[in-house]
Amino acid sequence: MIEFLAMNGYGFYIWSAYGVTAIVLMLELSALRSRRRAVLEEARLTVPEDALDATGAAQ
Amino acid sequence: MAAATLPSPTTGSVWPAVQWAVRRDLKLAFRSRAELGVQLLFYVIVVSLFPLSTSPERNLLATLGPGVLWVAALLSSLLSLPRLFAGDHADGTLEQIALSPYPLEALVSGKILAHWLTTGLPVALLAPLLGLQYAMDGESLAVLTAALLVGTPVLSLLGAIGAALTLGLRASGSLLALLILPLYVPVLIFGAGAVDAVRAGLGATANLSLLGAGLLIALVGAPFAAAAAVRIALD
Amino acid sequence: MASDSLNWFRFSSPATFYPLAGKMIPWFGWSAALLAAIGVYVGLFVAPTDFQQGEAYRIIFIHVPAAWMSMFLYVVMACWSAVALGFNTRLSAMMAQAIAPTGAVMTFIALWTGAFWGRATWATYWAWNARMTSELILLFLYLGVIALRHAIDDPRRADRACGVLTLVGVVNIPIIYFSVHWWNSLHQGATVSLTKAPKMAAIMLTGMLIMSFAAWFYAIAVSLARARTIMIDRERGTSWVSAVAGAAR
Numbered sequence: 001m002i003e004f005l006a007m008n009g010y011g012f013y014i015w016s017a018y019g020v021t022a023i024v025l026m027l028e029l030s031a032l033r034s035r036r037r038a039v040l041e042e043a044r045l046t047v048p049e050d051a052l053d054a055t056g057a058a059q
Numbered sequence: 060m061a062a063a064t065l066p067s068p069t070t071g072s073v074w075p076a077v078q079w080a081v082r083r084d085l086k087l088a089f090r091s092r093a094e095l096g097v098q099l100l101f102y103v104i105v106v107s108l109f110p111l112s113t114s115p116e117r118n119l120l121a122t123l124g125p126g127v128l129w130v131a132a133l134l135s136s137l138l139s140l141p142r143l144f145a146g147d148h149a150d151g152t153l154e155q156i157a158l159s160p161y162p163l164e165a166l167v168s169g170k171i172l173a174h175w176l177t178t179g180l181p182v183a184l185l186a187p188l189l190g191l192q193y194a195m196d197g198e199s200l201a202v203l204t205a206a207l208l209v210g211t212p213v214l215s216l217l218g219a220i221g222a223a224l225t226l227g228l229r230a231s232g233s234l235l236a237l238l239i240l241p242l243y244v245p246v247l248i249f250g251a252g253a254v255d256a257v258r259a260g261l262g263a264t265a266n267l268s269l270l271g272a273g274l275l276i277a278l279v280g281a282p283f284a285a286a287a288a289v290r291i292a293l294d
Numbered sequence: 295m296a297s298d299s300l301n302w303f304r305f306s307s308p309a310t311f312y313p314l315a316g317k318m319i320p321w322f323g324w325s326a327a328l329l330a331a332i333g334v335y336v337g338l339f340v341a342p343t344d345f346q347q348g349e350a351y352r353i354i355f356i357h358v359p360a361a362w363m364s365m366f367l368y369v370v371m372a373c374w375s376a377v378a379l380g381f382n383t384r385l386s387a388m389m390a391q392a393i394a395p396t397g398a399v400m401t402f403i404a405l406w407t408g409a410f411w412g413r414a415t416w417a418t419y420w421a422w423n424a425r426m427t428s429e430l431i432l433l434f435l436y437l438g439v440i441a442l443r444h445a446i447d448d449p450r451r452a453d454r455a456c457g458v459l460t461l462v463g464v465v466n467i468p469i470i471y472f473s474v475h476w477w478n479s480l481h482q483g484a485t486v487s488l489t490k491a492p493k494m495a496a497i498m499l500t501g502m503l504i505m506s507f508a509a510w511f512y513a514i515a516v517s518l519a520r521a522r523t524i525m526i527d528r529e530r531g532t533s534w535v536s537a538v539a540g541a542a543r
Contacts, residue, residue: 004338007349007350007352008343008348008349009348009349010348010349010350010414013350013353013410013411013413013414014349014350014352014353014410014414016410017353017356017357017406017407017410017411018334018353018356020403020406020407021356021360021403021406021407024399024402024403024406025399025403025512028395028396028399028516029516032516032519032520032523035520035523036519036522036523036526039523039526039527039530040526040538040539040542042527042530043526043527043530043535043536043538043539044536044539044540046530046531046535046536047531048531048532048533048535048536048537049531049532049533050533217462220458220459220462224442224455224458224459225442225445228445228446229445230445234441234442234445237434237437237438237441238438238441238442238459240434241431241434241435241438241463241466242462242463244427244431245431245469248427276465280462284458284461284462287454287458288455288458291451291454291455291458292451292455294451294454
């Protein structure tokens with residue numbers, strides 16, 4: 001196991017590469033998730049167009 | 060405010076439109092000669108700052124010289140680009156220009172040519188003089204000037220696209236730099252590379268040819284992209 | 295028949311594409327996860343140690359797919375931009391808008407892993423050669439498109455402006471691709487070509503291809519998910535969005 005992590009001396013480079021990749025991808029996914037939540041919340045607060053009458057007032 | 064109105068198209072040629080745009084922009088530029096002078100002075104000062112901040116060792120300066128002169132040319136171009144369309148946009152002339160019977164591409168080309176004549180050309184002509192500060196020899200200076208003469212029009216052409224895209228936006232100057240600098244980088248690499256190649260004894264033909272190819276592509280493509288961007292900004 | 299000829303455009307409105315995209319995302323997402331698991335297993339455990347580079351070469355199982363994706367996604371973004379500009383369609387512009395951040399992420403990963411591969415193998419994190427420089431330019435192009443999008447308030451003007459900018463920048467892609475041939479320098483020469491036999495062991499190539507598909511499916515899943523969020527944001531107030539937002543509680 002230790003040998004695997006050490007990667008014959010190259011461990012630092014390999015795990016920095018793989019590790020940051022994993023972190024960045026997880027950041028992308030979580031940013032997407034929170035953006036989606038925020039946008040859905042905004043959408044819920046917006047009155048839908050078919051609930052407005054001809055003058056734009058809420059029915 | 061605008062000079063004489065556009066002549067109406069009689070022949071099928073767009074050349075009158077280009078001429079009109081060049082003449083008008085040059086006239087407007089010379090009315091604010093001070094502004095042009097300041098931009099050129101900026102170039103001179105930036106170039107002269109570097110030898111002060113680094114060691115005056117001749118070899119180091121000669122290595123740095125081409126890059127510094129090119130980067131300063133890029134920065135001067137960025138400084139002057141906002142005025143390409145902003146003035147006309149502010150007083151409504153740009154909309155008149157877009158509505159004229161001549162193709163917008165031709166009128167934009169004229170404006171870009173005028174921009175180069177007042178920005179890039181003086182920079183290219185001043186460079187050999189400033190290059191002396193960097194202990195550059197005659198051959199290097201000649202190649203540098205040639206590269207700048209071919210490359211600065213590309214800076215104006217690409218810059219016009221950026222100026223049109225960022226018309227009227229907040230912080231348009233910095234945004235313009237962010238958008239345009241990645242496109243400028245190949246010009247910088249080949250432009251400075253031409254001089255480096257000559258110093259290394261390899262000859263500048265490859266770099267200058269690539270610069271020339273870039274200029275041809277930009278000449279054909281940039282007016283269309285810039286005109287499209289102007290129309291988008293005016294909508 | 296009329297209904298057959300209309301079918302093609304049935305999904306070209308956000309209201310109809312939204313649920314379709316929603317069904318596609320899990321397929322691509324889970325496939326990507328599975329392929330990535332297999333690919334990483336092959337890359338770290340199965341593939342043998344390289345004769346010249348030792349274990350350090352294992353970074354290519356991330357670096358090469360990310361670099362390919364960074365270029366491929368920009369081209370796809372440019373295609374959607376061209377469609378949006380040509381046909382004046384909203385959805386195509388939303389797709390282009392959705393791809394940009396993922397493209398930037400792939401470019402960053404390619405640059406980061408490339409730097410560490412370079413440090414491990416050639417003792418330098420960075421060198422100003424053609425491919426690495428143009429990949430860095432690609433990152434700035436992505437960031438520029440994203441910045442322009444944020445700077446313009448009117449979504450339709452932003453669509454068109456970003457479209458023009460994307461198409462102007464697409465010239466960079468062939469430069470990156472061919473730069474390895476044009477300049478012989480620090481960057482590893484292209485080892486995978488469609489016509490010549492690859493110079494690497496088959497198992498390494500397999501690992502790279504698996505990871506490439508993983509990256510591709512990941513990009514599709516994430517871009518579709520982002521496109522759905524963009525659709526809700528930009529179509530706020532329409533009845534279908536209100537229905538979706540209410541149902542998603």
